[in-house]
Every structure is written in C-alpha cells, then in structure tokens.
Amino acid sequence: MSTEEDFTPVKPAESELLVVTGMSGAGRTTAAHALEDHGWYVVDNLPPQMLGTLAELVARTPESLPRLAVVIDVRSQALFRDIQDAMHGLASSAINHRVLFLDASDEVLVRRFEQGRRPHPLQGGGRISDGIRAERRLLAGLKDSADLVLDTSDMNVHALATEITQLFSDDGPITLRLNVMSFGFKYGLPVDANYVADARFIPNPHWVPALRPHTGLEKQVSDFVLVDSGAAEFVKRYVYALEPVLEGYRQENKHYATIAVGCTGGKHRSVAVAEELAKRLAQLPRVKVTVTHRDLGRE
Template sequence: MTAAPRTAGAGPQDDVSPAMDPSSTETPPLEVVVVTGLSGAGKNSAGRVLEDLGWFVVDNLPPALLLPMVELGARGDLRRFAAVVDVRSRAFSSDLQEAIRVLSAAGHRPRVVYVHARDEVLVRRYESNRREHPLQGTGTLIDGISAERALLTGIAGEADLWVDTSDLNIHQLRATLENAFAREGRTPPLTATVMSFGFKYGLPLDADLVVDARFLPNPHWVPELRAHTGRDPDVREYVLGQEGAAEFLDRYVDVLRLLVPGYRREGKRYLTLAVGCTGGKHRSVAIAEEFARRLGAEGVAAVARHRDLGRE
C-alpha cells in the first residue's frame, strides 16, 4: 500500500482558474486537502491518487509552510492543492491543527484525510519492507506505532474523512478517494459510503454509523443460497423479503433523513454507514446495496463497498 516518498509533485491541472493580476494582494480561496495519518498506512499512495485526479500534491510538507504554499499557488493558476503531512515533519500535531485553523481563517477550504490501519497490518507492512518506524528509536516497531497513534489523536478527531487501508488494495483505495474527490472540482454536499462487513472480522474503525443486520434469518443456512452472496438476486430477494426487513429499511432511512441535513449544516462532507452481519457475505451485503440505492434516491452521492466479501 505504501509508496516511495516524493519531495514534491504536481498532477495535470485540467480545471484551473485564470492567473491573478500579479499586482493584486488578494488570493482567491483554494480547495485544500491535507493527507495525514499513520506511517505505513498509505498516505503517499493517497497523495498519488489525488495527483492523478488533477491536484497539485506536495509530500512531507512542514505544517508551518501550508499557508505560504497555498497562497503561492492561489496567486498562480492552482485551484486544488494537496499536502501529505506526517511525523517526518517533527513539529507536527499541534502545529498541523493550528495551520489548518489558519487556512480556514484565510478563507480557504481545508479538508483533512486521515489514513490509518490496524497495528498488525502496519507491522506486517514494515517487516515486509525491512524498514524502521520513524518514531521507533531504540524501542520496538510496535512502540513506534503506539507513539504515533498517541501523537495523532488530536488531528484524527478533527479529520473530515477517515480511510482504513487495513483491508484495501491500491485499486480500492483509489476508488474510495475518487468517490470523495473526483467530481470535476465540484465538492458534493455529502458523500456516503455504505460498507458491509462481518462482525467476526471486527468493526470498521472508520464507521460513523453501525447497523446490525443479524436480526434477519441467515441465508447461510439455506443450502441453495449458501454459496451465493448478497449481490445475487436470489439472496437479495430472500433477505429483503424477510419479515421486518422493509420496515427496518424504511425507518432507518427516516433516521438518515434527519441526520443528513444536520451533517450538511455542520459541514460534514463524508458519511460511512457500516452494515454488519456474521460473515459479511449475505445479509449485510444485500442491505448495504439497498441503503446505497435509497440514499441515492434521496440526493446523496452513495456507493456500496463490501469489506469482507470473498474473505471466507
């Protein structure tokens, strides 16, 4: 998932504004994305995806240089600027939070993408690359990961979008970021990811809302359905045709109708609704697909993603 570091890079500027009058002292607001998170979780890969989407991307940017770089870009022809910021910039956590507040006060639109993964996944990635963690020092690898998690607590809590790469390949990471950012420079009011998962594999760490579909009969115990998934019409019809399924969907969509306007008023741009069943193969998949369809009908840009499908 990780990629080799870059000192600086730029993607194609397909959607740019005219250059400013150099005599002007005002700068137009810029779309700004700050990619941060755990070392080894895929920040550089996320930066490369944004670069491919037409964002100007700078890697390993110290927080203190965020505003000067944004203002410099705004005086040129940039409209979308992204920076990968991590613990390689030693004065990091509090400085980054302050830099983001300064950007907001200057009228720009900073969004924070927090990329993370489970400890055992990070350990496996570091061991496969035979690299040391930047905060490991004389301790163990897990010591470095724990120290970084503690350092990131503040900015993680303020992030606009959490991306858990534990079970994502690079193509799935790309799809996640494209769903959030590849909209021809237009930011949707709210983008929803409806994720199915299996409780036996653990809760998704990046879920805003969690729904339990285990109250419905399990197609696993129906021999002719066992090998199929919730994407197959026969399983979908079985799950959605159960007593209480339609009422559950109707009432939860009513709840979402109350929540979504509030999220929009508060400036929340991303929502992850996680739907779980035992193994993440049948009930949660069918329900997640239906939730995504219904959210789309409500005017929310929604996509279904199935974390544990095919894992058995």
C-alpha cells in the same frame, strides 16, 4: 463495487486545499501521486507551522493554485506537535479545505514496514509496533476531526489510487458522497464507519440449507432477508432517520460518510440490507453512493 446516481459536478468558485495525513505506511505517498495525476499541486512533508501561510497564499491567488494538496506527517518529528494549532488556524480561515486521514490496522502497518525493510519514524531503538502506538497517540485528535478517514488495510497501491481517483478527480467537490459498507461483526468493526447498523436481528439465511451457499447479492437470499423478515421496513425508516443527518453534514461542509451494516459473517443479511440501503439513499438529492462488501467471500 458501486451503485451510483448520475451527478453533474459544479466547478468550485475558489481554490481547494486538501490536507493529507494519517499513519505512516497507510498510503500517503500513493495518494499524493494519484492526486498529482488528476491535476492537484502537491506539497509533501510540509511543517505544520507553514500551513497557515500556505493557506493565505492559496486564498489570495486561487487562479494560480486551484487545487492544492498538502501532505503532513510525523516525519517532521517535534514540529508535528503543533499540528492541532495549525488545524485550528486553518478552520478559522476563509479557505475551502478538507482533511483526508489514511489509516490501516497495526498488523498491516507492521507487515508493510517489514516488507519495505525500513524503520518506523517514531520507533527509535524499539520495535515497529512501538512506533505505531506512539504515532496513534499523536494522531488521535487529528483523526477524530478529519473529514474523511480512509482505511487502506485491504488495499494495494492500485486499489488506493483508484479510490483517490473516485474521491478527488471530479471537476468540483461532490455535495455528499456516501459509502455503504457491509461487514461481519466477527471480523471487527470498520474503523472508518460514521454509523453502524446491526442486521443481526434478521433471521439468518445461514441456517437455511438451501440459502447457505448463496450471498445477499442473490435474489433468493435478498428476498428472504428483505421480504420474508420485513427488514425492508427497517431500511425505509433508517433512511428517513438519516435524512436530517445528511443535511447537517452539508451544512457543516462534510463531504463524506461511511454507513456500515453488519451481520455475523458479512455474507447474507448485511449484504442484502446494504444493497437496499444504497438504492434508497441514491434516490436522495445531491448524493452519490458507493457500495462496498468488506467481508464477502471470507470464510
């Protein structure tokens, strides 16, 4: 799934505080368990009002809590409404912190609650979907300000645990981790994309009978997309345009970004362009790149 540049992590000089939040049913418990497996001290269901106090404790005794993850969610009900004030206070502190927001589509969340035979914490006397809508409204601001939004719609517990391992099991924070994702516009935009490139300007291999059964991972399709159409020049200029953006992310202490490349079905053009884009981005300094083909294999 990934194309990666060798990277030697630098051990942080101070404690790290990771705030794990997001939609109920999106995998917070799985993420917390995976973090514990990799040496993080995890505090679950912390009232937001206690976040500042805990951050001060971590800052004073970094040797005691070098890697602390705090799970905050709407189970605290009315207390959760103070989350924005708590996050603003955290942003003004000296503690090195990040926010991970776990999300999934409404359809997937409904199915997970139904399979688990449990109510949504905000549904009250209504339906599960009512609780999900209320939670999305409550979490909108927190999602917008998160360092990383991870869509778990297509992940089972094992895939999510693996993703958390790849993101947070290093000895220290990676300067910048990029996920280059191909997708099909007919299946919808990726919810966690920071940037979206449209590859539909490229002639479509779908209309070439000899290429239709193949994918953008195969040479004959890749050559058609990148060489015959001149799309390689687009990739080159796109990387050039992204360089100051990535440097700005570093300066703002943003560690993660998803760059999505879309075509109609996510099989030919977007796949070939995403692979080439990942290769070029991996050549940049202090960058680690993974590649995901969201819709490859779908009919």
